[in-house]
Amino acid sequence: MFEKILIAENFSNDNFAVKKIVEELNVSHIDQANYCDDAISKIRKSFSDNLPYELLITDLSFDSIQEHIITSGEELIKVVKEEFPDLKIIVFSIENRQPVINSFFEKYNIDAFITRGADCSQELKKAIENVYENKIYLYTNKSQKGGLFEFTNNDLELVRLLSVGMNVPEISVKFKTDKVYPNSESYLNKRLVSIRQHAGAATTLHLLTLFSDWNLI
Structure with missing residues (x-):
């Protein structure tokens, strides 16, 4: 601790x-x-x-x-x-x-x-x-207005790039080249954990399946 x-x-x-x-x-x-x-x-x-x-x-x-x-x-x-x-x-x-x-x-x-x-x-x-x-x-307090988790455009792009076979270090380089911020490997790894958590995905593969089913990628 x-x-x-x-x-x-x-x-x-x-x-x-x-x-x-x-x-x-x-x-x-x-x-x-x-x-x-x-x-x-x-x-x-x-x-x-x-x-x-x-x-x-x-x-x-x-x-x-x-x-x-x-x-x-x-x-x-x-x-x-x-x-x-x-x-x-x-x-x-x-x-x-x-x-x-x-x-x-x-x-x-x-x-x-x-x-x-x-x-x-x-x-x-x-x-x-x-x-x-x-x-x-x-x-977020779910009883309050606006308390639901929303995926950002950067989240969707991160998951889409994972779905086509890129890994986080490669995505970090691409984001830096495209001037997408934040773009560090540390941030992207943490963000991926958060996306999985709020999507209810146990693994990254599970996350890709869910996003595909939801027509997000």
């Missing part, structure tokens, strides 16, 4: 609640930040001290009467990924619009997204466990 996690939450009550969830997983070192500037400062110091955080759990909304350089969770994620691309990130937010959620995986290569809801505590635990195993995890 992760040994060092940072939680970025605007409100102290929410921060405390998330901390309690993480503590149940026996994480040895948990820090908290109420603002994005504080979060990035802590992250930079941890790497400078050679004691880096392994996981960032962040909300997207940060309200404050004070002025800050980084004012939103999305800005924080962007800066973190630019400076520390290997730091794993879980978004824990009320956001439930699927196109917006998908964009975080595509633009920032996050590792998990949990929409707050009735089951979110258990889902956050599952997300942490899955991310620790280098898996992508997505949970």
Whole structure:
């Protein structure tokens, strides 16, 4: 399990609640930040001290009467990924619009997204466990509008190229040549796991069969 996690939450009550969830997983070192500037400062110091955080759990909304350089969770994620691309990130937010959620995986290569809801505590635990195993995890409250998983055009192209015999490294090269983003092998492998999970496919071959049956490829 992760040994060092940072939680970025605007409100102290929410921060405390998330901390309690993480503590149940026996994480040895948990820090908290109420603002994005504080979060990035802590992250930079941890790497400078050679004691880096392994996981960032962040909300997207940060309200404050004070002025800050980084004012939103999305800005924080962007800066973190630019400076520390290997730091794993879980978004824990009320956001439930699927196109917006998908964009975080595509633009920032996050590792998990949990929409707050009735089951979110258990889902956050599952997300942490899955991310620790280098898996992508997505949970949206199905009772909320927009909570269904949607495959993007890039997802469909990824599966189509697999169906014609290309492997992930070859697809990564093709995406880079065609200027399709994100295009790293790491992202494509993680995205493929997520596609399989939400399609209910046990294997990649099973996924190709399902997509063919659904006339998606």
